[in-house]
Amino acid sequence: MPLIQWYPGHIAKAERQLKEQLNRVDVIFEVLDARIPLASHHPDVPQWIGDKPRLLVLNRMDMIPESVRQGWLNWFAAQGETVYYTNAKQGKGIKPLKKAAQEAGVQMNQRRRDRGMRPRGVRAVVIGFPNVGKSALINRLLGRKVVASARRAGVTRQLQWIRIADDLELLDAPGIIPAKLDTQEDAVKLAICEDIGEAAYDNQQIGAALVDLLVELNFEKILSSRYQLDPQEMTGEEYIEILGNTRYKGDKERATMQLLNDFRKGIMGQIPLELPPTEQVKS
Structure with a gap:
């Protein structure tokens, strides 16, 4: 598979602006894709x-x-991190998140009072890879649609401050991604989950990689039952080709997009592409 790299100019600009704004920010919301929380974390x-x-x-x-x-939850707790689960599309998990931000503001204002400064509302920033749901999350926190949100990478193009309440202000930032994706396994997962611009990859290669990954993670029965085609005795590329021939009159691209969209929209079911790391077995 060709090297997957994607770093458009608007992301480079947004990253510079974000770094300039971070000194004004009190708390950071880092939004990860629950299907790939490690691959979607900016190092x-x-x-x-x-x-x-x-x-x-x-x-x-x-x-x-x-x-x-x-x-x-357990794995991140062992790393000293607290995780908040959300479904921004449906508005689930929003209240605990807002409460956590306000509690961070209380602590921040106590430090300001200790230094003889007046209290103020907490300033938070929402950061993460493209298309992980940052804008949808902000709209839910606010309770109405104020920022554009869509199921594709690169919708938000510039930073903007949004007042959520008297005691909470949010900075909406475009998706940020490393200038160089060192781990191609992660890059493939980002492409499968649509958390990277589609200009960075070939659909059929990513569709084949999805098939291979589902077999590796023991989800092959989902493919067998949904498409009446067992992937275990073939490569992902062969699976795409046979699926295209048997279902779509030889149209491999159409077969690929059916697979990818069925996964991306959750039609295949609940499928994580990463599992919490376990301790290495000592040899």
Whole structure:
């Protein structure tokens, strides 16, 4: 598969502006894709924010099973991180998130009072990869649609401050992505989940990679039952080709997009592409 890299000019500009604004911010919402929480984490965020409080938001909670959700909660807790699950599309998990931001504001204002400064509303920023649900989350926090939201990468193009309440102001930032994706396995997962611009990859190669990954994660029965085609004795590329021949008159692109959209929209069911890391077995 060709190297997947995607770093359009508007993201480079947004990253520079975001770094300039971070000194005004009190708390960071980092939004991750619950299907791929490790692949959708920007490795530079901890360095950018220093010791500012960070709330990890795993959005699209409805797209992974409850057992996997609990596993990630435990794994992140072991790393000293608290996770907040949301489904921004349906408005689930929003109240605990807003409360956590306000509590961070209380602590911030106590520090201001200790230094003889007047209290003020908390300033938060929502950051994350493209298309992980940042804008939808802001709209839910506000209770009405104020920022554009769509199921594709690159909708938000510039930073804007939005007042949620008297005690909470949010900075909406475009999706940020590393200038270089070092781990191609992660890049493939981002492409499968549509968390990277479609100009970065070939649909048929990503569709084949999805088939291979589902077999690796023991989800092959979903493919067998849905498409009446068992993927176990073939490669992902062969699966796409046979599916195109048997269902779509040889149209491999149409077969690919059916597969990808069925996964992306949750039609295949609750399928995580990453599981919480377990301890290495000692040899």
